[in-house]
Amino acid sequence: MLTGLTLTEARAGLAARKFSARELAQAHLDAIGRLNTALNAYITVLPEADVLASADAADARYAAGTAGIMDGLPIGVKDLFCTKGVRTTAASKMLADFVPPYESTVTANLLNAGAVFLGKTNLDEFAMGSANINSAFGPATNPWKRKGDEATALVPGGSSGGSSAAVAAGMALAATGTDTGGSIRQPAAYCGIVGLKPTYGRCSRWGTIAFASSLDQAGPMTRSVADAGLMLEAMAGFDAKDSTSSNRPVPAFHKAVGKSVKGLRVGIPAEYRAPGLPAEIVAMWEQGIAWLKAAGCEVVDVSLPHTRYGLTTYYIIAPAECSSNLARYDGIRFGLRKDAPSLDGVYEATRAAGFGQEVRNRILMGTYVLSAGYYDAYYLKAQKVRTLIKHDFENAFENVDVLLTPTAPSAAFAQGENMDDPVQMYLNDIFTVPASMAGVPALSVPVGLNDAGLPLGLQIIGKHFDEETVLSIGGALEAAAGFTHTPSVHAGAGA
Secondary structure (H helix, E strand, C coil), X not given: CHHHCCXXXXXXXXXXXXXXXXXXXXXXXXXXXXXXXXXXXXXXXXXXXXXXXXXXXXXXXXXXXCCCCCCCCEEEEECCECECCECCCCCCHHHXXXXXXXXXXXXXXXXXXXXXXXXXXXXXXXXXXXXXXXXXXXXXXXXXXXXXXXXCCECCCCCCHHHHXXXXXXXCCEEEEEECCCCCXXXXXXXXXXXXXXXXXXXXXXXXXXXXXXXXXXXXXXXXXXXXXXXXXXXXXXXXXCCCCCCCCCCCHHHHCCCCCCCCEEEEEHXXXXXXXXXHHHHHHHHHHHHHXXXXXXXXXXXXXXXXXXXXXXXXXXXXXXXXXXXXXXXXXXXXXXXXXXXXXXXXXXXXXXXXXXXXXXXXXXXXXXXXXXXXHHHHHHHHHHHHHHHHHHHHCCCXXXXXXXXXXXXXXXXXXXXXXXXXXXXXXXXXXXXXXXXXXXEEEEEEECCCCCEEEEEEEEXXXXXXXXXXXXXXXXXXXXXXXXXXXXXXXXX
């Protein structure tokens, strides 16, 4: 089944001429046609003629022996990346009709590597959410179902929920995501796929619609760890247009998978054993530790004492940056405009109509913590705590090579659950936020199913710019777990 392949398998099949890029693209377009109405994973699907023309061009490059590392591979693009001539909405009414005149650096890199874009995937509005229920275009739905309960729709995680659902359901071989506090890793865990947040600065942010600029980072969402490495090679690289972009060489990341991990030291942070952590999460974590021990890793207990402040700190810094970034949506220059008798009235009417409730909540929180009289008490203090969190990771990595933790405190929950409790929703990011605050790379790997038949993921956190070791450990974990389950919806998804 062409829609069930990994990127690595599809690339090998294309090179061996077992099937064409056109056939591969058509199989995915057909799957989107069958499944997207139910899953709402895509906001915009590219015209079939455009997709097939890109695939034909890839076939020509394979025939000429000039194919790039992503040539002919059909992928989804989170609708937060600006794509030239293709509507880019950030899942918001504010940008519902915005068509960028330029291409983001990440998507330009993927196009240059030969990737075939299928469409723009759903997300929480402006990437603000953990369940993909905040989209102005309706929620995305997880293709997985609880055992014996086909009626209940589950969330795919957020904010990159459309990307994770599309990959899990066979509507894309892989997809781009962005991660601000866990928005690649948590949805990857909920949908049983691999999600990699690279080191901050590894991928350019230019042309990616901003949420919190000191945290946002693009990364791949794939079906295997090797695929994540392959796609990151195409996405990453220095960009002079992004002042936070790192001018470091891009390694052959996919070659790190399969290397021996014997002798590597794996840290287990005591603070991640949070009170009330479900027994199924603890059991899966212990199983992961056992697998890595069997692979020759040395397991070491470590402490990250300021981790308990991570979520609180994040929900001061991220809304503060969001309130600043979203000030540009004023109804004057681009995007939605609502007319009113005064300039202030235009601002108010446009923002009231254009922003959803969660975005408004975060703008208000951010404006409050940045306001006179509260800046020192909240925002400045949060920045100091963030530095302490970063130092915790640096101290831990003096003694270990990576850290192993759960990705999320639960499996996917039902649409509608927790919606009336924003604090409970924010707690979904409790294990992913600290790595984002520190800017270190982190990878979620699916390792098994819970009693309800839903996927669970474990997270590997590494040193700054050491994605290779993260991927090596992730590959070992993937091999030991042997996770090959796919959601039932995928069974009828492809040719």
